[in-house]
Amino acid sequence: MPTGPSSGAPHHHRLPDVRPLDPLRSLKTKLGVLVVATVTFAVFVTWIGLQNQFGPTRTLPLAIFLSLVITQILARGMTSPLREMTAAVQAMAAGDYSIRVRATSRDEVGQLAEAFNVMAADLDASDRVRRELIANVSHELRTPVAALQAQLENMVDGVTEPTPAALELSLEQTERLTRLVTYLLDLSRVEAGASALVLDEFSVGDFLEETAQAMSMVEAAKGLSYVVDVTPPDLVLEADVERLRQVVTNLLQNAIRHSPHAGTVRLDAYPVDDEVVIEVSDEGPGIAPEDRDRVFERFTRATGTSRQPSTTGGTGIGLAIVRWAVDLHGGHVQVADTNRGATMRVTLPAQARPAPGVTTESET
Incomplete structure (x- = not known):
């Protein structure tokens, strides 16, 4: 904490600023x-x-x-x-x-x-975050909007034909915009302190299979393989399904973004004592050790020698939303140590134990 003279404050003193009484506590x-x-x-x-x-x-x-x-x-x-x-x-x-x-x-x-x-x-710090948010969002919005505008102008002007491939490129840019808007809406819920959970008990295996299948259809351009391994197969978890889907979807999008073409993305789940661990792994360049503690902070992206922000296309918001949703459940998320790629490990109580102050209701 700075305790020296104020930087930038005016110093027009007619009398000396002496403080012999500073040691007194009252x-x-x-x-x-x-x-x-x-x-x-x-x-x-x-x-x-x-x-x-x-x-x-x-x-x-x-x-x-x-x-x-x-x-x-x-x-x-x-x-x-x-x-x-x-x-x-x-x-x-x-x-x-x-x-x-x-x-x-x-x-x-x-x-x-x-x-x-x-x-x-x-x-x-808040002012810096605000400036970074404006810069990040402006950049992320400008890129797909400019690409989409150029593609549509070429079609309208007759430069390119509205072939399935051209329309697919336009659709990809639209989906990118949709993801960004979804991130911002989720972030507004974080800022507003939204903390209600709708709890339900569900099969972890079925849940991960459905989420992976949905992502594979949306992100089919890289030709990735998705492997789901749940032990035991009948593993169940009590949590808010939609919040958890938000968590896994964001982790999958992060893994897909950094995976090589035709790579493999793994989703593993297993019990540890009275908790359930869910891991999402990719075969990308991994996350530098110095970045592992800060990748879940808002508007932060890896800047080490591994994942470079210039090639990731990330917003720095998705993983912050993951930590927020996991914290609501009374769990924690971390980057696990692996020899190859990156593994995001989410640990949740098997029987719901939401964080203090979180309201809950049961699924009917």
């Missing part, structure tokens, strides 16, 4: 020390003047003046964080979230300064 104690110090100093100056044959008409005004100077200097150090916060708030209103205040005191003002710095850091 503002009331500081005020008491300030009063005692100024009164004692005034009495001492008056006594010195009288000892040197100066009358009260000269010693008393001098004592009052010097006491006021000391009070101003000490009070300025006590209230300096408040002035810095005022300047920082004005800078934030203009869009600058980089300013931090100097939080060195231990009293209530110092605690307020520390809390202010935390808030400023959070706002700075």
Whole structure:
């Protein structure tokens, strides 16, 4: 947490910003020390003047003046964080979230300064996320829209014939747009805190087979093979089917995006104690170790030597939605260690144990 002088804040001080009272833990104690110090100093100056044959008409005004100077200097150090916060708030209103205040005191003002710095850091992070979201979404929307527009213009102008292959290319761009809109709608639910689950008990094998078959029809261009292996075959799970379908679909789309042509995507499921593990594996370049803890953060894509964002076409949203949906169920998701490709491992309680605050209802 930054505790030095604020960066970018104005420093037009007529009096020095000294803080000898910073070690004191209470503002009331500081005020008491300030009063005692100024009164004692005034009495001492008056006594010195009288000892040197100066009358009260000269010693008393001098004592009052010097006491006021000391009070101003000490009070300025006590209230300096408040002035810095005022300047920082004005800078934030203009869009600058980089300013931090100097939080060195231990009293209530110092605690307020520390809390202010935390808030400023959070706002700075949120602003960066907002800018990244605008950049990512703008790029992801522009690419399929431009391609779709060019294809349709060529057909309208007679440059190309509306053959099945040309129409298929247009359909792929439309599907890409649909996926992006779906991601954004899911993200809005995350931001709104939507946390209701409709619980039902279902066969994991049938569920994975249906999801893989649906994805294979949509993403048929790469000629991928889908292998579903559930042990035992009658494995069941209690969860929100639609939320879990959202999880597996996003993981499959991620695996398909990084898989080589004619590669294999595996879906494995097996029990561990009172939990069910679902794994989605691909034969792609894998995920660099330094990226594994952050790929589930919003708007984050792998930037290591493995999966490059320039070739993935991902939005950085899908895996964040996966973690959100898994968290709702009281489970967790991670990138498993593998020798080849990438394996996304989802662990869920076999009997539903939703996260605190999540409302549930049973499927009727």
